[in-house]
Amino acid sequence: MSSFSLTDYLRTRGWRHISIILFFVMMVAVIGGIYFATQKVEYVWRWYRIPQYFFYKDTTEIRSEIGGEVVSLVPKGDQVEVAIRGVDVEEVYPVPAHSLKVSKGDYIYPGDILGVYQKWKVGILLIGLWITLKVSIIAVLLGIVIGLFAGLARVSKNPALRWTAITYIELIRGSPLLVQIFIWYFVLGTMFNTLLARQGMSQLSPLWYGVAALAVFAGAYVAEIVRAGIQSIHRGQMEAARSLGMTYPQSMGYIILPQAFRRILPPLAGQFISLIKDSSLLGIIAVRELTKATREVVTTSLQPFELWFICAILYLILTFTLSMFVQYLERRTAIGG
Amino acid sequence: MVRAENVYKTFYTTHKIEALVDVSCQIDKGEVVVIIGPSGSGKSTLLRCLNMLEKADKGHIYIDGVDILDHKTNINKVREEMGMVFQSFNLFAHKTVMGNLTLAQTVVRKRSKREAAEKAMALLKKVGIPEKAGSYPDNLSGGQQQRVAIARALAMDPKVMLFDEPTSALDPEMIGEVLDVMKALAREGMTMVVVTHEMGFAREVADRVIFMDEGKVVEVGTPEHFFRDPTHDRTKLFLSQIL
Numbered sequence: 001m002s003s004f005s006l007t008d009y010l011r012t013r014g015w016r017h018i019s020i021i022l023f024f025v026m027m028v029a030v031i032g033g034i035y036f037a038t039q040k041v042e043y044v045w046r047w048y049r050i051p052q053y054f055f056y057k058d059t060t061e062i063r064s065e066i067g068g069e070v071v072s073l074v075p076k077g078d079q080v081e082v083a084i085r086g087v088d089v090e091e092v093y094p095v096p097a098h099s100l101k102v103s104k105g106d107y108i109y110p111g112d113i114l115g116v117y118q119k120w121k122v123g124i125l126l127i128g129l130w131i132t133l134k135v136s137i138i139a140v141l142l143g144i145v146i147g148l149f150a151g152l153a154r155v156s157k158n159p160a161l162r163w164t165a166i167t168y169i170e171l172i173r174g175s176p177l178l179v180q181i182f183i184w185y186f187v188l189g190t191m192f193n194t195l196l197a198r199q200g201m202s203q204l205s206p207l208w209y210g211v212a213a214l215a216v217f218a219g220a221y222v223a224e225i226v227r228a229g230i231q232s233i234h235r236g237q238m239e240a241a242r243s244l245g246m247t248y249p250q251s252m253g254y255i256i257l258p259q260a261f262r263r264i265l266p267p268l269a270g271q272f273i274s275l276i277k278d279s280s281l282l283g284i285i286a287v288r289e290l291t292k293a294t295r296e297v298v299t300t301s302l303q304p305f306e307l308w309f310i311c312a313i314l315y316l317i318l319t320f321t322l323s324m325f326v327q328y329l330e331r332r333t334a335i336g337g
Numbered sequence: 338m339v340r341a342e343n344v345y346k347t348f349y350t351t352h353k354i355e356a357l358v359d360v361s362c363q364i365d366k367g368e369v370v371v372i373i374g375p376s377g378s379g380k381s382t383l384l385r386c387l388n389m390l391e392k393a394d395k396g397h398i399y400i401d402g403v404d405i406l407d408h409k410t411n412i413n414k415v416r417e418e419m420g421m422v423f424q425s426f427n428l429f430a431h432k433t434v435m436g437n438l439t440l441a442q443t444v445v446r447k448r449s450k451r452e453a454a455e456k457a458m459a460l461l462k463k464v465g466i467p468e469k470a471g472s473y474p475d476n477l478s479g480g481q482q483q484r485v486a487i488a489r490a491l492a493m494d495p496k497v498m499l500f501d502e503p504t505s506a507l508d509p510e511m512i513g514e515v516l517d518v519m520k521a522l523a524r525e526g527m528t529m530v531v532v533t534h535e536m537g538f539a540r541e542v543a544d545r546v547i548f549m550d551e552g553k554v555v556e557v558g559t560p561e562h563f564f565r566d567p568t569h570d571r572t573k574l575f576l577s578q579i580l
């Protein structure tokens with residue numbers, strides 16, 4: 001009765017176990033295959049070189065610009081003020097106490113080292129990641145605002161508002177983001193920066209034109225998502241609110257939008273995940289976001305395989321964090337009961 | 338209290354639908370008027386024109402002496418004084434029963450949260466479901482939802498209540514509980530306009546009955562008149578079908 005039977009095992013849990021094993025086998029095969037191929041082209045993996053592009057120890061040397069004698073060493077906090085008196089000049093250099101390399105009475109030539117110390121610095125990949133994060137967050141926030149208003153205009157009864165929204169949405173959705181980025185930077189940016197220069201004001205950096213391009217692009221898609229969300233709420237909700245004497249904006253704000261919000265969240269998350277990925281296009285207008293930073297490091301380090309994998313994984317971390325956050329929001333805003 | 342004069346309403350879809358044709362009627366203060374008629378005869382449209390959920394094309398509608406079709410009229414102010422109960426309840430799905438009852442009180446009537454909550458509780462007791470204050474509409478039966486909807490409208494202290502087939506979406510065993518609430522309201526002297534197929538309710542509570550057909554008011558009279566000897570053939574036919 002209780003004897004082991006292969007067919008019974010297969011019928012119950014067997015296929016499931018085999019599938020799981022198959023999954024891992026395939027994963028290992030793919031990774032192994034890639035590794036094998038790189039061996040064939042004699043690629044040398046040097047993962048140990050990667051961390052320096054996140055953090056590295058920077059050596060700073062403090063050098064004297066004049067020649068002369070060290071006349072005094074005055075401690076000030078954890079610094080020491082090294083005073084050097086030359087022929088007809090005297091200069092004071094603050095040097096961190098632990099890195100001091102001279103003592104009183106030493107004779108110093110111009111260019112001599114007074115102190116050497118090392119400091120941890122943020123590497124270019126991490127800076128690139130930060131720029132990507134910053135650009136994405138600002139563009140997402142602006143995109144929400146633009147999309148909300150455009151979406152509300154889209155469902156408005158007022159033809160001026162509605163047609164403006166439709167024009168905006170169709171224009172933006174009908175052309176490639178890359179072209180829009182060029183227009184923002186090379187057309188609008190040139191115009192605006194020239195006007196600023198005429199007024200004697202400083203120029204806006206490419207980053208801001210990039211943010212504008214992404215936000216306006218995302219806004220058009222968000223507008224359609226908002227419109228669909230609003231229209232998915234039963235007409236009776238608006239009528240009930242209006243019949244109680246609430247104004248149109250009150251009904252929207254208290255009744256329609258809160259209910260639409262939950263339905264809007266999943267497509268909105270998808271849109272913003274796209275936005276994070278699309279920010280990789282900003283490299284072409286000299287915004288040093290993650291992709292551009294990676295490209296720069298690749299040209300200097302000659303470790304493209306590791307770096308592009310790392311780059312992809314960093315994007316994955318950003319997008320995954322965002323979808324986790326949205327799932328949390330979805331749970332939080334679930335209608336209780 | 339409510340007076341409609343020569344009201345027209347036409348919908349343009351694939352073809353032209355004349356939903357209301359030269360409709361005139363009057364509802365006095367404290368009166369309960371029941372509107373009956375076959376489906377598609379314009380009963381809902383008339384009711385919705387009375388509080389401007391639909392805008393009448395032509396004619397005049399006076400609420401408490403105010404011409405609501407005059408574009409200088411603030412329609413939100415007029416609606417504050419008119420409660421409406423829908424066939425499909427239309428409770429706010431994301432709010433609790435308490436939230437449904439207090440929202441417009443605080444937002445529109447500017448009552449304090451406490452005042453609104455007290456009023457809400459009193460009304461929930463009146464419609465017989467105070468224990469459901471914390472529930473969400475989805476967890477209520479149809480009858481309970483409709484009673485909450487009535488309480489929600491009453492919370493605004495309306496001068497007129499409009500009911501658009503309030504029991505048509507209910508399971509038969511729940512119709513009674515909603516009609517009871519409406520009867521109690523009628524006894525208190527509330528001015529009511531009720532579209533319904535519940536002839537028992539019409540007979541028992543209505544001061545007057547309006548029969549509509551094809552967008553027109555065909556016949557107006559007391560319930561006795563209607564159920565003993567209606568004048569028009571259309572009315573007779575309709576009543577013979579429904580009774």
Ligand SMILES: Nc1ncnc2c1ncn2[C@@H]1O[C@H](COP(=O)(O)OP(=O)(O)O)[C@@H](O)[C@H]1O
Pocket residue numbers: 348349350354355356374375376377378379380381382383
């Ligand atoms: N929003 C609308 N758009 C187009 N046609 C409508 C609309 N509302 C009502 N109608 C039409 O107007 C006529 C009257 O409808 P209604 O007032 O709902 O009738 P009842 O409530 O008596 O059943 C029907 O033919 C209906 O199809």
Ligand SMILES: [Mg+2]
Pocket residue numbers: 380381382501502
């Ligand atoms: Mg109807």
